[in-house]
Amino acid sequence: MNDEKKNFSLSERFEVAYNLIHDALKQLVDGEEDRFSVLLKVGQPRHHLIDRFYNDLKQYSKLRNAIVHEKREPGLYIAQPNEEVVEHIEKIAAIFGKPMTGLSIATKEVKFFETTQSLLEVLEAIQKYGYSQYPIYEEKNYKGLLKTTHILSWMSDTLQDGKINIADRTVADLIPYIKEAPIEFVQKDINIFEIEEIFEEKHRRKIDLEAVIVNENGEENQWPIGLITPWDLIEIDYTVD
Structure with missing residues (x-):
């Protein structure tokens, strides 16, 4: 029984x-x-x-x-x-x-810059955080994804007599060097499966999505609270054993 x-x-x-x-x-x-x-x-x-x-x-x-x-x-x-x-x-x-939220695999301490900030602050952040890309904003509006390669391009064009003058230089000076990169904005409560679908949908359209920026409501004019790259998807664990 x-x-x-x-x-x-x-x-x-x-x-x-x-x-x-x-x-x-x-x-x-x-x-x-x-x-x-x-x-x-x-x-x-x-x-x-x-x-x-x-x-x-x-x-x-x-x-x-x-x-x-x-x-x-x-x-x-x-x-x-x-x-x-x-x-x-x-x-x-x-x-x-x-399902876990997208923020569970996102870079939580997102370092971003406004166009009015000094270039010195950017270089110090690279030294401190070691990130390879940083969202740029102008009056809270997204302007692009700054990469270290963009900074190197700016330095190459600015080099004079073996020296680079960064005094009084701001992030705005780097804007012309920022190449357009495919980015998506999503709300903070999105789950990891929806994040995967965003990357997959872009892949099907032969678009290499650079990153997904997580903010309050998924609007472009909101400060980022998380950043997800294709590499972060590796952290998703479906193991049940």
């Missing part, structure tokens, strides 16, 4: 986790079709998260059909998930249900 109760509990836990994943799939895969297997097939090439667990979820879909549709009588199942399977699908459901 105790074994029967345990099995029934495992089956219920499995179905609860399965249903949570199903709901998440319907949100991720926008369309009229809501069958689990179809959502998996359609969503796999579009979403990293679905692709990551595609094989597991495909097998769990078959198991779920056996559990739900092949009962001999109420409470008596032909197929039973073991505890390891149940724990695994529950972990997957947790990942689908509570």
Whole structure:
């Protein structure tokens, strides 16, 4: 009797986790079709998260059909998930249900400059932080993404008699050297799966997105609170083991 109760509990836990994943799939895969297997097939090439667990979820879909549709009588199942399977699908459901925010992988201490700041401040920041790119703003409006290579170009053009005069030079002097770079602005509560989709969508259009700037509401005229580059996506961990 105790074994029967345990099995029934495992089956219920499995179905609860399965249903949570199903709901998440319907949100991720926008369309009229809501069958689990179809959502998996359609969503796999579009979403990293679905692709990551595609094989597991495909097998769990078959198991779920056996559990739900092949009962001999109420409470008596032909197929039973073991505890390891149940724990695994529950972990997957947790990942689908509570995705991390983009800020969890973003550079939190974003160093940015206004055009009125001195060039000396920029060089000191490079020495202190070691970042390779810095958002530039003019009266809170985004002007471009300053890279160290842009500064080197400016220095090369400014070099006279082996010397570079940075006295009274400001970030505004560097603006002509900042090359246009593909940037996206997103709100602070965006999740990591949406961030991945932004990079993937740009990639499909053969656009190399330099960075995603996170701010309060995703507007260009707001101070940055996070910066995400393609390298930051490596930090996303879908491990459930």
